[in-house]
């Protein structure tokens with residue numbers, strides 16, 4: 382029924398591609414295109430005997446709009462799934478606009494080079510005006526809204542777990558559980574253990590940038606920014622147990638504040654073990670998280686990229702990681718004039734994911750929603766034109782698809798709240 386171009390062939394893309402191949406009646410043909418074609422060929426060879434989906438591969442540098450345009454023109458897809466890195470969001474959106482194709486991704490735009498003076502001037506103005514200093518924000522992609530609308534196209538932003546499913550949980554709570562939502566706490570717990578003293582569960586550069594940035598939350602119509610890791614809480618997670626979690630800035634807070642304007646407070650917490658935090662602080666203190674190139678023996682080296690080369694490849698953590706993730710949202714608000722609380726979450730087992738698709742749960746919990754987001758667009762469940770985040774669409778068919786394809790929801794109507 383559909384032809385889909387998937388850009389990227391890393392940890393998350395690999396799961397999304399496995400999942401597309403489980404739904405060949407929708408994903409009739411896919412083209413896996415990435416910077417390193419050999420990775421695409423390897424995955425295609427592995428999957429071809431197991432699926433009716435017709436798989437082809439291609440090489441593309443998605444930093445170059447003309448290369449993406451040429452590939453789209455040659456392949457003629459119904460949808461482009463960007464599962465490369467946030468650095469490529471804008472070039473791939475430009476190519477989709479030029480070719481008249483729908484677009485989706487799993488993370489909002491951030492620049493690879495945060496020292497670029499042109500970007501930096503806009504960034505510093507935004508920090509002052511908006512009140513948060515993360516390198517990533519929606520403004521760059523929201524700026525495409527009119528162009529996508531006028532072209533009659535849809536760009537679905539951030540269809541991973543968080544962002545992604547967490548926003549569908551918010552839309553679901555708003556549609557079925559509350560008349561008004563007062564507070565939203567998004568809780569992301571990884572109870573998995575890979576046995577390494579330090580490793581990141583997805584792209585190290587993106588991950589370390591995210592967790593070393595100042596934390597922030599939305600309260601009474603504005604951002605409150607705090608030093609990184611300075612708000613800590615303990616929470617007892619279903620099927621995982623007690624974990625320390627820390628308040629982080631996270632991209633979906635920005636769109637939720639816009640789309641659920643009655644929410645008085647929106648926070649995001651992620652669990653971290655002491656070993657991860659100690660290593661991260663040390664790496665930051667010695668400058669290893671810097672994105673500014675340094676000259677070493679006559680060669681330019683970007684410290685965080687060098688660190689990435691030293692750390693275990695997240696894709697290799699699959700066989701080693703044991704335990705479960707638990708990610709969801711706790712709401713307080715009102716229904717029929719009465720106060721109520723509600724918690725909706727998913728629990729995912731690292732080893733089960735590995736058995737099914739050869740990846741750990743972090744890639745799995747992102748790759749499955751990427752496939753389900755594509756499914757919504759390709760089957761005409763989500764058709765609004767323009768540039769939209771997940772909470773702007775009907776959550777019901779998306780959550781049904783997640784239940785069916787590996788990320789079933791759990792609920793509590795009497796959850797412990799986070800103070």
Ligand code: NDP
Nearest residue numbers: 389390391392393416417443465488541542543544583584
């Ligand atoms: P990986 O680093 O494992 O994979 C990235 C892939 O993109 C690689 O195949 C890489 O190719 C390819 N790529 C990088 N640059 C280019 C380029 N210029 N042109 C073409 N291909 C390129 O990342 P992950 O799979 O861990 O993450 C993928 C995305 O998912 C990221 O945007 C990340 O932020 C997002 N994410 C979202 C989450 C959510 O819940 N919403 C959670 C986790 C991740 P090569 O092999 O040559 O390097």
